[in-house]
Amino acid sequence: MIVVMKPDATGAQIEHMRQHIASLGMTPQVITGQHQTVIAALGEERAGLAEALEPGEGVEKVLPIMAPYKRASSELKRERTVVKALGFEVGGKKVAVIAGPCSVESEEQIVSIARKLKELGATALRGGAFKPRTSPYSFQGHKEKGLQMLAAARAETGLAIVTEVMAPEHVPMVAEYADVLQIGARNMQNYQLLQAVGDSGKPTLLKRGMSATIDEFLLAAEYILDRGNPNVILCERGIRTYEEHTRFTLPLATVPYLNDKSHLPVVVDPSHGTGKAKLVAPMSKASVAAGADGLIIEVHEDPEHAASDGAQTITPAAFGQLMAQCRRIAEAVDRTM
């Protein structure tokens, strides 16, 4: 339920309603808007709740939140959420660009590519230290040493670090090095992991599970938000379909749909979404045109010899061209890049 307070409601009336909601066994969340305050009553809804809230002094109206996800819903919060980490910002006018290799391979590799990417306009550095690989025989990442290599690249360039955390017990360690925690597609419904990153309060990039519906995706975000962490970035990275011409199918209608249903920023991953280096630039342009708040792109100086995901990885030169093209699209949709 959403309790909409009158524009002239007093602080005491707002506080009274907050306590009243708590006394009914719901969790109150006060959202102070420019014109009026609304208080969300979150929890399991039951009959008679609206009737218990409507008579409160200073209350204008009580509305149900129709979506199954509540805190993630634009019904609850209309203003867009801007997530900030170090100098990195996503959800504002400027389109964010997270770029870097699939895996962190060595300190020289990550520092060198970070310098180039910064120069070319990337706003954050990606790189996996813990890698969720389909085969147990594939490179699993340098783990904590990889995190230290990322920290060295940040010290060198000032770029914020986006890196994956795979297990709840690793959250404190990864959070020590990362600026943004990434939850991979394969872990989107690992509820203990979602709660652990929620508890950490760290900005989190949540990737859509490859077989998750949008409602399931937003309910996964809700787990993080529900632990008091408002800094969630949604990432469309492609889904599994019967198609075989691309690694996954990248549904860009997700972008305007999420922009309508949620206030959370939306980032697109055209690298995993297509699995093909050639398709990364066109799908990046399409993502910006569709209203994405950011891109996450795999870049490596020698994609043919990348430790993982080489086929979908572009070179710094191709990344530079992609940036130049996307900037023109950004301008056309009143964004900067």
Ligand code: PEP
């Ligand atoms: C990645 O970003 O390298 C990755 C493993 O992505 P996803 O979880 O989307 O497959």
Ligand code: MN
């Ligand atoms: Mn990858």
